[in-house]
Amino acid sequence: MNKRRKSGRVTLSDVARKAGVSPITVSRALRNPDMVSSDVVKRVQQVVGELGYVPDPAARALASQRTDVIGVIIPSVTNNVFSDVMRGIYACVEETNYRVQLGNSRYSEREEEKLLQTFISQRPAGLMISGIDQSHAARLLLESVSCPVVQIMETGPDPVDMMVGFSHRDAARTATEHLIAQGYERIGFIGARMDPRTARRLEGYGDALRAAGRYDKGLVRTTRQRSTVTLGSEMLLELKAARPDLDAVLCNNDDLALGALFACRRQGIDVPGELGICGFNDLEMMAAACPSITSVRTCREEMGERATGMLIRAIEGERPAETAVDLGFEVIARESTARRG
Amino acid sequence: MNKRRKSGRVTLSDVARKAGVSPITVSRALRNPDMVSSDVVKRVQQVVGELGYVPDPAARALASQRTDVIGVIIPSVTNNVFSDVMRGIYACVEETNYRVQLGNSRYSEREEEKLLQTFISQRPAGLMISGIDQSHAARLLLESVSCPVVQIMETGPDPVDMMVGFSHRDAARTATEHLIAQGYERIGFIGARMDPRTARRLEGYGDALRAAGRYDKGLVRTTRQRSTVTLGSEMLLELKAARPDLDAVLCNNDDLALGALFACRRQGIDVPGELGICGFNDLEMMAAACPSITSVRTCREEMGERATGMLIRAIEGERPAETAVDLGFEVIARESTARRG
DNA sequence: TTGTAGGCGTTATCAT
DNA sequence: ATGATAACGCCTACAA
Numbered sequence: 001m002n003k004r005r006k007s008g009r010v011t012l013s014d015v016a017r018k019a020g021v022s023p024i025t026v027s028r029a030l031r032n033p034d035m036v037s038s039d040v041v042k043r044v045q046q047v048v049g050e051l052g053y054v055p056d057p058a059a060r061a062l063a064s065q066r067t068d069v070i071g072v073i074i075p076s077v078t079n080n081v082f083s084d085v086m087r088g089i090y091a092c093v094e095e096t097n098y099r100v101q102l103g104n105s106r107y108s109e110r111e112e113e114k115l116l117q118t119f120i121s122q123r124p125a126g127l128m129i130s131g132i133d134q135s136h137a138a139r140l141l142l143e144s145v146s147c148p149v150v151q152i153m154e155t156g157p158d159p160v161d162m163m164v165g166f167s168h169r170d171a172a173r174t175a176t177e178h179l180i181a182q183g184y185e186r187i188g189f190i191g192a193r194m195d196p197r198t199a200r201r202l203e204g205y206g207d208a209l210r211a212a213g214r215y216d217k218g219l220v221r222t223t224r225q226r227s228t229v230t231l232g233s234e235m236l237l238e239l240k241a242a243r244p245d246l247d248a249v250l251c252n253n254d255d256l257a258l259g260a261l262f263a264c265r266r267q268g269i270d271v272p273g274e275l276g277i278c279g280f281n282d283l284e285m286m287a288a289a290c291p292s293i294t295s296v297r298t299c300r301e302e303m304g305e306r307a308t309g310m311l312i313r314a315i316e317g318e319r320p321a322e323t324a325v326d327l328g329f330e331v332i333a334r335e336s337t338a339r340r341g
Numbered sequence: 342m343n344k345r346r347k348s349g350r351v352t353l354s355d356v357a358r359k360a361g362v363s364p365i366t367v368s369r370a371l372r373n374p375d376m377v378s379s380d381v382v383k384r385v386q387q388v389v390g391e392l393g394y395v396p397d398p399a400a401r402a403l404a405s406q407r408t409d410v411i412g413v414i415i416p417s418v419t420n421n422v423f424s425d426v427m428r429g430i431y432a433c434v435e436e437t438n439y440r441v442q443l444g445n446s447r448y449s450e451r452e453e454e455k456l457l458q459t460f461i462s463q464r465p466a467g468l469m470i471s472g473i474d475q476s477h478a479a480r481l482l483l484e485s486v487s488c489p490v491v492q493i494m495e496t497g498p499d500p501v502d503m504m505v506g507f508s509h510r511d512a513a514r515t516a517t518e519h520l521i522a523q524g525y526e527r528i529g530f531i532g533a534r535m536d537p538r539t540a541r542r543l544e545g546y547g548d549a550l551r552a553a554g555r556y557d558k559g560l561v562r563t564t565r566q567r568s569t570v571t572l573g574s575e576m577l578l579e580l581k582a583a584r585p586d587l588d589a590v591l592c593n594n595d596d597l598a599l600g601a602l603f604a605c606r607r608q609g610i611d612v613p614g615e616l617g618i619c620g621f622n623d624l625e626m627m628a629a630a631c632p633s634i635t636s637v638r639t640c641r642e643e644m645g646e647r648a649t650g651m652l653i654r655a656i657e658g659e660r661p662a663e664t665a666v667d668l669g670f671e672v673i674a675r676e677s678t679a680r681r682g
Numbered sequence: 683t684t685g686t687a688g689g690c691g692t693t694a695t696c697a698t
Numbered sequence: 699a700t701g702a703t704a705a706c707g708c709c710t711a712c713a714a
Binding site for chain 1: 348395396397398399400402403406408418419420421424425427428431440441442443445447458459461462463464569570571573574596599600603604606607625626628629630631
Binding site for chain 4: 062
């Protein structure tokens with residue numbers, strides 16, 4: 001009686017039989033050709049081609065207790081910011097044998113914990129997670145995991161393992177200082193999707209204005225809605241209506257800034273004369289807009305690349321000396337805040 | 342001598358031992374609670390909680406020859422269009438036990454074939470692939486795979502299995518007809534990233550103009566560069582310089598349209614009076630722009646949802662009656678083409 | 683350099 | 699309803 005549940009799959013043994021060697025030799029010929037005589041390697045490769053053998057990752061993972069999966073957890077697949085980071089990650093991973101497994105937490109702590117569980121159960125080679133504000137449970141999971149971990153998007157104290165990002169607070173403070181330097185006096189803030197990073201940008205905005213003795217909380221508008229261009233228009237109009245003396249606005253991201261610009265255009269508000277507008281992230285369109293929009297450039301693609309590079313190096317045993325990389329930022333001054341100069 | 346290479350993992354057997362039943366009973370209690378007495382189910386769940394048992398997907402895949410992975414292959418993670426589709430996919434998948442594995446082919450046939458190989462070697466529960474222009478090799482792989490397959494983004498003849506999309510050619514034709522109906526006479530086309538879908542849009546544009554007896558290939562500009570807002574500005578200016586009589590332009594996507602709008606603003610070209618602009622995809626910002634931009638609305642998020650729903654139903658044995666779904670499109674007329682009415 | 687033995691954690695199959 | 703047994707395909711450990 002045959003209890004076999006054959007799957008029809010071509011296995012290592014099939015290759016081995018046809019090549020006249022043992023399965024383990026085939027395994028080695030494929031993974032560490034140096035350990036096998038070149039004759040055998042050649043023959044094995046030949047047979048692999050003929051039979052169309054493809055290794056079974058599940059069997060491999062089970063036997064070796066390792067995978068080539070790099071788990072990446074981000075809060076949004078729609079947000080341009082993360083798609084740029086993803087581009088960097090893919091660019092770096094493509095020349096390697098690692099696979100990216102993307103998890104979308106959709107800004108939910110609960111979802112993030114579930115994703116971590118799922119990833120960890122797969123014995124990933126490495127993990128990459130966005131932000132530094134993990135829940136307690138998530139933090140415990142990350143600390144107990146045996147693979148390297150990189151936190152991206154932000155820098156901060158007390159990394160789980162490695163970290164690549166920049167200070168959102170400093171960036172927003174610097175942007176606000178730019179507005180002050182341009183001679184704007186009543187500088188507002190518009191923020192949507194209030195996640196921890198947005199909150200820290202708001203703090204940076206406050207830092208700068210308090211330092212200048214001009215903080216006025218009536219100039220701040222935030223919402224938990226996801227940010228859109230349309231929302232940027234609405235929020236600007238609302239703020240301007242409530243505070244007609246508003247003469248500049250720092251937007252939490254570029255979508256909002258673009259919306260603010262369009263609203264001004266529609267209302268006949270002169271930018272930058274009557275109102276200065278500063279975005280955040282420096283999406284490509286900021287430079288193309290008319291007037292072009294001042295924004296804070298952040299190295300999103302590079303962040304993905306660097307983080308992936310560090311992760312892979314750590315996976316392969318050579319931990320980078322620097323485990324916390326601050327990629328910085330740059331305020332790109334453009335027409336939308338050119339009241340002076 | 343003990344050859345065990347213990348991994349430290351909590352296994353089914355650990356749970357079984359502590360619960361005083363056999364491993365297979367635990368397995369059943371977790372997957373088919375109906376097959377096990379409710380007492381035992383309760384006890385098992387209890388112990389699972391205490392021990393923190395998490396199933397090993399690799400072992401599960403190996404033993405059952407199945408996974409809960411839905412492989413999704415798209416050509417870009419940066420493109421808004423695909424991120425919207427991804428949102429629909431995640432929205433649909435989140436209530437299920439399936440996992441999405443995303444593959445990024447980056448517009449490369451070779452890469453697409455490699456991804457397919459990789460996915461197929463994982464025994465996916467289902468596959469989703471973007472477009473209908475797979476290479477011969479990819480097509481063969483898709484046809485030989487034993488799981489359900491959905492092609493998305495386009496409709497066309499001869500689906501591999503299922504299909505959810507719309508006709509890019511018809512959409513572009515209809516948009517062009519709209520421009521004609523608005524009284525525009527020399528209607529140009531601007532297209533970047535010339536992939537097969539773009540090519541079919543160009544055909545639709547040609548269909549409409551030829552039907553009106555006004556096709557003029559000198560009004561067409563295309564490039565293989567990836568499309569950006571800046572590129573839209575550049576291409577419009579170039580086309581307008583070469584053909585000052587140009588009075589409308591159909592843009593292959595909304596980034597280009599936005600760039601064209603900004604270029605006009607900068608050059609003092611009146612939109613829609615002097616130049617009509619029509620985009621494609623109807624990104625959220627089109628409605629917020631000033632002037633608002635006419636575009637072709639396509640149901641991207643719904644496309645992801647529908648495709649995922651069909652796929653899951655097929656995986657679970659109930660093939661939908663309709664295996665090719667045309668989601669259609671709609672030209673949303675806005676200020677940027679309002680020469681009449 | 684190559685091979686033998688056995689286990690990785692789970693589920694299918696058959697039996698009770 | 700529950701259990702015993704073997705198998706999924708590959709790799710680690712050890713031996714030759």
